[in-house]
Amino acid sequence: MKIEGSWKLAAPRETVFRQLMDPRFLARSLPGCEKLDPLPDGSYQATLKIGVGAMKGTYQGRVEIVDALPPESFRIKVEGKGAGGFVKGEGKISLTAENGETLLNYTGEAQVGGVIASVGQRMIQAAARQIVDQFFAAFSRTLLPSPASSTPSGGAGSPAS
Amino acid sequence: MSVKLLGERIKRKEDPRLIQGRGHYVDDLPLCNMLYLAFVRSPHAHAQIKSIQLEEARKMPGVGAIYTGKDLDGRLGLIPCAAGIEGLKIPDHPCLALGRVRYVGEPVAVVVANNRYQAADAAAKVEVDYNALPAVVDMDRAVAPSSPLVHESLGDNMAFVAKLEGGDWKAVEADASVKVLKQRLVNQRLAPLSMETRGVVASYSPGEDTLTVWSSTQIPHLLKTQLAVMTGTDEARVRVIAPEVGGAFGSKLNVYAEEGVACFVSRQFGQPVKWIESRRENLMATIHGRDQIDDLEIYYRPDGKVVGLKCRILADLGAYHQLLTPAIPTLTALMILGSYNIPAVFVETKGLFTNKMATDAYRGAGRPEATYIIERVMDLVALELKLDPVEIRLKNFPPPGKDIVLATGVSYDTDNYQKTLKKVLTLSSYKKLRREQARLRKKGKYLGIGLSTYVEICAMGPSSRMPAGGWESGTVRVEPTGKVTVLSGTSPHGQGEETSFAQIVAEELGVPYDDVTVYHGDTNQVPMGIGTFGSRTTAVGGTAIYLATQRIKRKMARLAAHKLGVKPGEMVFRDGKVEREDGSKSMKFAEVVGEAYFAKQLPSGVEPGLVENFVFEPPNYTYPFGAHVAVVEVDGETGEVSLRNYYAVDDCGRILNPMLVDGQIHGGLAQGIGQALWEEHVYDENGQLLTGTLMDCAVPKAHQLCWFETANTETRTPVNPLGVKGVGEAGTIGSTPAIVNAVIDALQPFGARHLDMPLKPEKVWRILKQGPAQAA
Numbered sequence: 001m002k003i004e005g006s007w008k009l010a011a012p013r014e015t016v017f018r019q020l021m022d023p024r025f026l027a028r029s030l031p032g033c034e035k036l037d038p039l040p041d042g043s044y045q046a047t048l049k050i051g052v053g054a055m056k057g058t059y060q061g062r063v064e065i066v067d068a069l070p071p072e073s074f075r076i077k078v079e080g081k082g083a084g085g086f087v088k089g090e091g092k093i094s095l096t097a098e099n100g101e102t103l104l105n106y107t108g109e110a111q112v113g114g115v116i117a118s119v120g121q122r123m124i125q126a127a128a129r130q131i132v133d134q135f136f137a138a139f140s141r142t143l144l145p146s147p148a149s150s151t152p153s154g155g156a157g158s159p160a161s
Numbered sequence: 162m163s164v165k166l167l168g169e170r171i172k173r174k175e176d177p178r179l180i181q182g183r184g185h186y187v188d189d190l191p192l193c194n195m196l197y198l199a200f201v202r203s204p205h206a207h208a209q210i211k212s213i214q215l216e217e218a219r220k221m222p223g224v225g226a227i228y229t230g231k232d233l234d235g236r237l238g239l240i241p242c243a244a245g246i247e248g249l250k251i252p253d254h255p256c257l258a259l260g261r262v263r264y265v266g267e268p269v270a271v272v273v274a275n276n277r278y279q280a281a282d283a284a285a286k287v288e289v290d291y292n293a294l295p296a297v298v299d300m301d302r303a304v305a306p307s308s309p310l311v312h313e314s315l316g317d318n319m320a321f322v323a324k325l326e327g328g329d330w331k332a333v334e335a336d337a338s339v340k341v342l343k344q345r346l347v348n349q350r351l352a353p354l355s356m357e358t359r360g361v362v363a364s365y366s367p368g369e370d371t372l373t374v375w376s377s378t379q380i381p382h383l384l385k386t387q388l389a390v391m392t393g394t395d396e397a398r399v400r401v402i403a404p405e406v407g408g409a410f411g412s413k414l415n416v417y418a419e420e421g422v423a424c425f426v427s428r429q430f431g432q433p434v435k436w437i438e439s440r441r442e443n444l445m446a447t448i449h450g451r452d453q454i455d456d457l458e459i460y461y462r463p464d465g466k467v468v469g470l471k472c473r474i475l476a477d478l479g480a481y482h483q484l485l486t487p488a489i490p491t492l493t494a495l496m497i498l499g500s501y502n503i504p505a506v507f508v509e510t511k512g513l514f515t516n517k518m519a520t521d522a523y524r525g526a527g528r529p530e531a532t533y534i535i536e537r538v539m540d541l542v543a544l545e546l547k548l549d550p551v552e553i554r555l556k557n558f559p560p561p562g563k564d565i566v567l568a569t570g571v572s573y574d575t576d577n578y579q580k581t582l583k584k585v586l587t588l589s590s591y592k593k594l595r596r597e598q599a600r601l602r603k604k605g606k607y608l609g610i611g612l613s614t615y616v617e618i619c620a621m622g623p624s625s626r627m628p629a630g631g632w633e634s635g636t637v638r639v640e641p642t643g644k645v646t647v648l649s650g651t652s653p654h655g656q657g658e659e660t661s662f663a664q665i666v667a668e669e670l671g672v673p674y675d676d677v678t679v680y681h682g683d684t685n686q687v688p689m690g691i692g693t694f695g696s697r698t699t700a701v702g703g704t705a706i707y708l709a710t711q712r713i714k715r716k717m718a719r720l721a722a723h724k725l726g727v728k729p730g731e732m733v734f735r736d737g738k739v740e741r742e743d744g745s746k747s748m749k750f751a752e753v754v755g756e757a758y759f760a761k762q763l764p765s766g767v768e769p770g771l772v773e774n775f776v777f778e779p780p781n782y783t784y785p786f787g788a789h790v791a792v793v794e795v796d797g798e799t800g801e802v803s804l805r806n807y808y809a810v811d812d813c814g815r816i817l818n819p820m821l822v823d824g825q826i827h828g829g830l831a832q833g834i835g836q837a838l839w840e841e842h843v844y845d846e847n848g849q850l851l852t853g854t855l856m857d858c859a860v861p862k863a864h865q866l867c868w869f870e871t872a873n874t875e876t877r878t879p880v881n882p883l884g885v886k887g888v889g890e891a892g893t894i895g896s897t898p899a900i901v902n903a904v905i906d907a908l909q910p911f912g913a914r915h916l917d918m919p920l921k922p923e924k925v926w927r928i929l930k931q932g933p934a935q936a937a
Contacts, residue, residue, distance in 0.1 A: 083285035085204040088293075111847060113265065114204025118445065118853020 085114020206848020357407025450523020492527025609907025650690020696887030800926030829892020
């Protein structure tokens with residue numbers, strides 16, 4: 001499953017990058033995040049409670065950020081599993097400065113297994129999209145000074161397939 | 162004369178209880194102190210099990226125990242495979258995975274709890290750490306040397322290679338007029354999908370040291386033997402009961418992990434244990450059907466005579482063998498020539514391991530694939546030579562009624578393919594349909610007419626050719642009150658043999674139909690048996706009952722003759738009497754029964770009582786045949802195919818109850834049409850099952866079908882004294898190619914030659930989009 005899209009964030013690129021690297025902001029922005037603990041190897045141990053369609057349930061997993069090139073880009077690796085099955089994904093996030101604001105592009109591949117895969121694969125993309133949107137909506141609110149001005153850019157509210 | 166029963170539309174004895182919801186299935190069984198099972202299943206198609214953490218799950222309320230593969234290792238036997246194929250590789254198949262999982266849905270652990278909800282909740286808390294491995298999904302890649310291996314210890318993914326070659330290939334090669342046509346056909350994976358999922362209750366009584374198992378199965382007796390071996394229980398202390406079974410279609414002709422585990426757990430606890438399969442489990446962990454790729458080379462002459470057929474079959478067996486998994490594609494090879502006398506044949510079958518659920522017998526089991534191949538062959542050649550599909554079939558049929566041995570080595574019991582074809586052409590007004598088609602095409606409407614003339618192999622079968630015996634037992638007991646009890650070793654589950662068996666016995670004994678009660682599916686009641694599959698129940702099991710009835714009649718005739726002072730050979734059974742043909746000497750049926758039980762004046766050497774058993778060993782299979790015509794309409798804009806008419810003429814030998822035969826044909830047609838148009842069980846490239854719910858897994862519904870026009874010819878088989886052949890699978894076998902041939906026929910203005918099933922609107926639409934064929 002491919003996920004991609006972009007968001008426009010009303011904050012300078014450096015701020016966006018710094019906050020994306022900060023587990024406190026991430027934990028607040030990740031929908032249903034119950035735990036996001038740093039591990040000695042630099043990755044995070046996460047517990048997410050997801051309530052979207054077929055992906056509903058509690059997931060335990062690991063989030064790892066690699067190839068960080070501040071303030072331009074980083075890659076993120078996610079591995080999670082729960083009673084509903086497993087999710088495994090890798091994505092790239094790139095930030096472009098635009099008049100003091102930031103255009104964030106993300107692209108990634110996710111693989112799901114178990115019940116999540118068998119219960120309507122066709123619904124998963126929409127569910128994943130919803131989770132990503134919830135994340136950026138919440139994340140943009142954590143950005144100062146004016147969180148309300150953040151919006152998805154150019155109607156990129158649906159994944160390009 | 163007695164009331165005529167055989168050949169009549171007698172209403173089913175089964176129906177009053179079933180349609181009123183008064184039947185009893187496994188899940189309806191209430192037992193005291195019942196424990197419930199929930200299985201933890203692999204979400205990976207292929208992975209190493211690194212660790213299993215049970216602490217959290219054990220703390221959950223109501224949990225009695227949790228077992229993993231290691232706990233069962235050496236304590237519960239492996240899941241058996243009965244297929245006998247030379248050089249077959251049989252990997253170990255433990256009931257719970259040991260160290261590695263090889264398909265999505267493979268059981269990894271089992272939770273035992275006080276109720277099913279607690280069991281399910283605790284199962285969700287079992288933490289399994291997997292190390293995911295590359296999955297083998299695609300068959301073409303599975304055979305490549307670079308492919309990952311499903312079973313590393315076996316060296317490759319090839320479970321077996323079987324070759325079947327016959328006839329005169331030199332003559333084919335020497336004939337300069339022979340042309341060759343190549344085609345690949347994909348016969349997609351399907352889910353058998355019975356309305357009732359699987360289910361088992363195992364109850365071990367420590368005091369009596371007996372194990373009683375209620376299972377939704379087609380083979381109670383075979384299951385009893387296997388469960389005794391797997392659990393190490395004295396077989397004389399194991400009883401298997403198949404209560405009401407809500408459909409099976411071959412999927413319950415098996416011994417499953419969950420049955421073994423339920424018995425193991427019940428023995429551990431000394432309490433009854435229940436497991437009922439969920440629909441999701443049913444779709445991923447009950448056997449699947451079909452799944453073949455068939456690469457064909459068709460050798461034909463310009464006059465339409467097909468002179469040789471080569472087929473290379475890749476059969477997707479899944480990760481492990483279930484009971485008959487590898488045997489199924491070998492039936493395709495055996496029946497690949499269908500109803501045609503093609504003088505040379507070569508079939509190479511490769512059975513492949515993949516990281517998917519096992520395939521096994523699904524209604525037709527290997528023969529729908531064969532029929533699909535040969536019926537597509539006929540239409541492909543007809544298309545090439547611009548012949549009518551009827552013409553090419555007539556050209557390749559053997560002459561009627563002659564015993565021939567085909568190039569495959571198979572010899573059919575009876576044949577008259579011309580007769581069924583002629584009948585279906587009349588029934589469907591074939592010529593008129595062709596004229597209508599031509600008219601509609603001019604208006605831009607696409608009517609398709611598809612033909613299929615099949616022959617199948619059933620009434621399985623002679624023990625010499627069956628893995629675990631092909632006989633069947635029948636017992637008839639006339640009770641002291643004159644009522645009749647019939648016991649069959651078969652295990653019908655919807656086919657209606659409680660009715661047809663009672664018809665046989667009542668007519669033979671001249672007693673009222675309502676006085677006969679048929680029992681099956683309880684190994685403590687029925688002395689021995691094989692089960693219900695391979696369209697064998699009436700042809701083999703019914704024959705056993707018929708022959709046991711003859712033994713009863715001989716004994717009763719002797720008792721009556723002794724009493725009346727006449728010869729036993731003079732006695733006839735009619736209208737509740739045993740009497741001379743002219744009625745001059747007569748006894749009531751009940752009086753003769755009294756003689757047997759009161760035993761005051763028995764002829765010397767005659768034992769008291771009236772119970773007889775017969776074990777019938779069929780000398781051959783039977784080969785029912787038929788001809789079907791499907792009429793479809795293709796929507797020129799959306800590509801949607803709708804079924805307009807369906808005509809089926811089937812020859813299943815003598816018909817005991819036309820209503821039961823119709824019922825079997827109707828259900829079979831629905832499933833065969835379902836494969837052609839809608840159904841496919843899909844795994845993605847990582848081995849994840851995508852059609853895991855009924856939202857995603859297409860099942861034919863009544864409104865998608867049309868009125869079926871059915872008719873029969875009756876060519877009795879000499880293989881059994883009843884002359885019946887079997888009809889359980891015929892509808893499925895005959896219909897799939899008829900539909901595909903019809904759709905391709907409808908798409909002739911667009912130059913279509915072949916499309917793989919299911920013929921969903923998208924595939925058809927792509928053909929329509931290409932526009933009218935050049936110079937068509």
